Amino acid sequence: xxxxxSEKKGPVVQAKGIHKIFGNMNHVLRGLDLDVGKGETVVIxxxxxxxxxxxxxxxxxxxxxxAGSIEVDxxxxxxxxxxxxxxxxxxxxxRKTGMCFQSFNLFPHMTVLENIIEGPRxxxxxxxxxxxxxxxxxxxxxxxxxxxxxxxxxxxGGQQQRVAIARSLAMKPKVMLxxxxxxxxxxxxxxEVVEVMERLAAxxxxxxxxxxxxxxxxxxxDRVMIMDGGxxxxxxxxxxxxxxxxxxxxxxFLAHIL
Amino acid sequence: MGIEVDGAPEQGIPExxxxxxxxxxxRRKKYRRNLLISFAVLIxxxxxxxxxxxxxxxxxxxxxxxxxxxxxxxxxxxxLAITLACILAVVGALGRMSSNPVFNAVATSYVSLxxxxxxxxxxYMWYLALPQIGKALEELGLHGVQAWLTLPAVxxxxxxxxxxxxxxxxxxxxxxxxxxxxxxxxAAMALGMTRGQTMKRVIFPQALRxxxxxxxxxxxxxxxxxxxxxxMGVWELSYRAVKIGRRHFQSLEMLIMVxxxxxxxxxxxxxxQERIETHMARGxxxx
Numbered sequence: 409x410x411x412x413x414s415e416k417k418g419p420v421v422q423a424k425g426i427h428k429i430f431g432n433m434n435h436v437l438r439g440l441d442l443d444v445g446k447g448e449t450v451v452i453x454x455x456x457x458x459x460x461x462x463x464x465x466x467x468x469x470x471x472x473x474x475a476g477s478i479e480v481d482x483x484x485x486x487x488x489x490x491x492x493x494x495x496x497x498x499x500x501x502x503r504k505t506g507m508c509f510q511s512f513n514l515f516p517h518m519t520v521l522e523n524i525i526e527g528p529r530x531x532x533x534x535x536x537x538x539x540x541x542x543x544x545x546x547x548x549x550x551x552x553x554x555x556x557x558x559x560x561x562x563x564x565g566g567q568q569q570r571v572a573i574a575r576s577l578a579m580k581p582k583v584m585l586x587x588x589x590x591x592x593x594x595x596x597x598x599x600e601v602v603e604v605m606e607r608l609a610a611x612x613x614x615x616x617x618x619x620x621x622x623x624x625x626x627x628x629x630d631r632v633m634i635m636d637g638g639x640x641x642x643x644x645x646x647x648x649x650x651x652x653x654x655x656x657x658x659x660x661f662l663a664h665i666l
Numbered sequence: 667m668g669i670e671v672d673g674a675p676e677q678g679i680p681e682x683x684x685x686x687x688x689x690x691x692x693r694r695k696k697y698r699r700n701l702l703i704s705f706a707v708l709i710x711x712x713x714x715x716x717x718x719x720x721x722x723x724x725x726x727x728x729x730x731x732x733x734x735x736x737x738x739x740x741x742x743x744x745x746l747a748i749t750l751a752c753i754l755a756v757v758g759a760l761g762r763m764s765s766n767p768v769f770n771a772v773a774t775s776y777v778s779l780x781x782x783x784x785x786x787x788x789x790y791m792w793y794l795a796l797p798q799i800g801k802a803l804e805e806l807g808l809h810g811v812q813a814w815l816t817l818p819a820v821x822x823x824x825x826x827x828x829x830x831x832x833x834x835x836x837x838x839x840x841x842x843x844x845x846x847x848x849x850x851x852x853a854a855m856a857l858g859m860t861r862g863q864t865m866k867r868v869i870f871p872q873a874l875r876x877x878x879x880x881x882x883x884x885x886x887x888x889x890x891x892x893x894x895x896x897x898m899g900v901w902e903l904s905y906r907a908v909k910i911g912r913r914h915f916q917s918l919e920m921l922i923m924v925x926x927x928x929x930x931x932x933x934x935x936x937x938x939q940e941r942i943e944t945h946m947a948r949g950x951x952x953x
Contacts, residue, residue, distance in 0.1 A: 470852055503858035513853035516949045517871050527857035530867055559949040572853075579857060 419443045420583050420614045421467060425476035427487075428462050428638075436462050438638040439476070442616075444583065449615040451625040451646075454635035455661060460618040463635070464585050467616070468505040469498035480504050481582040503531060506576030510588040512568040514560040520547070520571050521556045527579045539578070546574040550604055566597030570604055577608075584608065586617035620665065626650060634658050719918065726919045729910050733924060739902035740931075743820065743892045747827035748885055754832025759839035760865075773836065780833035785891060788830055793822040793898050823895030831888050835881060842877035843869055875946040882939040886932045903927060 421444040428437040436459045444450050452460045465471040467478055472494065473487045481504045485497040514523050524546060525539035547553045550570040560568055569589055576584060586605065590598045602624050609615055609628050619625065625632050626646045633643040634657070642655045653659050761773025780788070800815030817825070846869050854864040896905030907924035911917030 468856060470855060499858055499860065502856055505856070507853075507856040509849060509853065509856075511849055513847075513849040515850065515853070515868055515872075517875070518949070526867065527859075530863050531858045561950060575857070 418445070419479075420446050420448075420481055421616065422479040423463075423467065423476065424479075426463065426466055426473045426478070427475040428459070428466060428471060429474045436638050437466070437473070440635075440638070440640060442633075444614060444616055447612045447614055448630050449609045449628055450617070450631045450633060451629040452616065452618045452633050452635055453620075453625065453649075453661070453665075454641075455664075458635045459638040460635050461587050464507075464587050464616065464618055467583075467585060468502050468507055469494075470507075472498075503579060504582045506573075506579060506581035506584040508569065508572050508576060508584070508586045508589045510591050512560075512565070512572045512592075514568055514572055514575070516560050519557050519559055520552065520563070523560070523571060524575045524578050527575065531579070543574070543578060546577055549577075549607075550574045551600075564597060565593045566600045569593065569601045573601075573604055573608070583614040583616065586615065586619060588618055588620065590619060590621055622650075622665065634661060636661070716922070721919050721922070722916060725914070725916055726923050729920065730923065732910070733903060733906050733920070733927070736901055736903040736906040737927060737931075739820070739895070739900055740889065740892050743823050743827065743895055743900075743902070744885075744889045746824045747831065747888060747892070750824065750828025751831035751835055751884070751888070752881075754829065755835035755839045758832060758836030759843060762836060762840050763843065777833045777836050780830055785826070785830050785894065786897075789823065789826040789894050789897060792817060792826045793819065796822075819895060819898035819900045822898060823892070823900065827888055827891060827894070831884055835884055838877050838880045838884070839873070842873035845876050846872050875943075878939065878943055878946060882935065885935055889931055889935070890928055 421442065423440060423442040426437050426440045426442075427435070429435050440463060442450075442463070452463070454460050462471060466473045467480065469478070469485065475487050477484060477486045478501065479485075480501045483497055483500045483504065485494055485501065489497070515526065518526060521540065521543055524543040525534075525536070528534040528539040528542070529536065544553070544556070547556055550573060552567060552570055552574070555563060555567060555571070560571065563571065573584075573589075589605070590601050593601065598621065602621055605615070605617070605624060606628050617624070617629075629646050631643060632646050632649040634641040634649065634655070636657050641661075642649065642653060642658045649658065650662065653662060758773045758776060761769045762777065764770045764773070797812060797816040800812035803815075804810075804812040843865075850868055850872065851864055854868040859867065893902065893904040896902055896908075899905075904924055907920040908917070911920030
């Protein structure tokens with residue numbers, strides 16, 4: 409099954425001059441640019457509090473950037489646009505963007521299948537049959553067909569995260585955002601989630617991932633970007649970043665996590 | 667767990683563990699037995715008290731149909747007032763959380779004013795004071811207003827109860843909605859849902875589960891507060907009981923009877939609540 413269908417050439421995600429200042433003048437992002445091409449897998453690394461998650465959440469407007477612009481698959485939003493226009497464009501961007509959270513955030517009152525068809529049914533107004541057919545394909549793809557009728561509380565963390573990935577994919581997104589998808593998992597469950605992410609990348613999905621899974625960064629990423637204090641420190645291929653980092657800050661960070 | 671308590675211990679379970687499990691099971695059985703005995707004793711005491719007090723049971727039976735006829739009003743007033751209260755509570759809760767300053771101010775004032783004044787005063791306001799407001803407006807040139815604002819007793823009672831309980835339930839609904847983790851909203855938004863869709867499909871169904879027990883509490887309280895409409899001369903349950911009791915100097919019988927009728931209604935409601943809660947808990951972890 410192929411999950412990524414993007415007809416356009418050029419970057420799928422283009423962020424320019426992103427600043428994020430929270431209410432208490434906490435300046436988290438300090439003018440970041442990010443271009444991600446079609447089918448590219450980008451892994452963002454950095455110490456906790458460096459702003460990685462905030463940047464990811466700015467891309468689909470779960471956080472509104474304080475300055476700058478975001479463009480996803482041809483939909484452009486400027487931070488200073490009028491509120492109602494920004495809201496409407498944000499909906500458009502979110503429909504083209506899948507997101508996986510650290511804590512899965514499955515809907516506990518719905519079964520696995522209901523979780524997956526919720527977006528297509530409510531947002532895309534698909535009929536039940538159409539939505540269920542694709543959901544079953546996705547369940548098969550993440551290897552959870554037998555959990556179709558279960559509630560999330562009966563699933564392990566790894567299984568829940570795989571359902572969450574299927575739920576995002578059901579919207580046929582142009583780009584998938586992963587916000588530390590394995591950080592809340594027991595060590596023995598990390599592998600099954602990373603394996604799904606690897607297959608997703610191999611299928612040509614555009615991926616931006618914030619993760620501490622160095623295997624994934626090393627083996628799957630096309631590009632690794634290091635963030636510190638709301639600025640980019642360094643970027644490059646995994647080989648370059650892990651074997652020949654240029655910046656002192658990158659070396660110190662890698663020394664901590666390797 | 668496939669542990670045999672009554673039969674021989676399963677293989678691999680040490681003798682000590684088997685003994686401890688038997689003790690736990692024994693304690694549980696003893697607790698259940700004592701609980702049943704306690705209830706039986708309480709009911710016996712109640713019946714004994716009724717006999718010792720020389721209650722006139724034939725008098726009670728004679729007037730039972732007459733008293734029960736008043737339960738229609740109690741039922742009608744309660745059901746309509748509860749419906750009104752639910753609608754007001756949902757709208758009120760959305761208002762209390764709204765970023766629209768006007769909507770927010772109206773909802774906040776509503777809750778504050780209604781919770782801050784006695785229900786008794788509110789009942790009289792709807793019944794006795796509203797026509798006066800109508801008269802004043804009529805004199806200002808709004809024709810026909812007075813007739814509209816002069817309410818018969820039952821509609822006035824329904825409005826008073828509904829508006830009052832709606833204010834209390836506003837806070838219950840708001841607390842329920844706010845108890846749902848922000849991650850749920852974010853997941854729904856990330857799928858591209860609008861705020862309305864997120865509320866309707868994701869947040870509200872989960873909040874409902876949290877608010878069913880406190881809302882049932884309000885319902886039970888309201889069934890009993892519906893007796894306040896008797897202040898306006900409606901012949902509902904308690905009004906009839908008090909009337910008959912006074913006339914024959916047998917208030918004790920009448921009051922006990924009407925109390926039992928209310929109690930039965932509330933037990934029925936509690937039963938419905940438990941059924942709903944069981945249904946709502948279907949996504950819970952099986953223990």
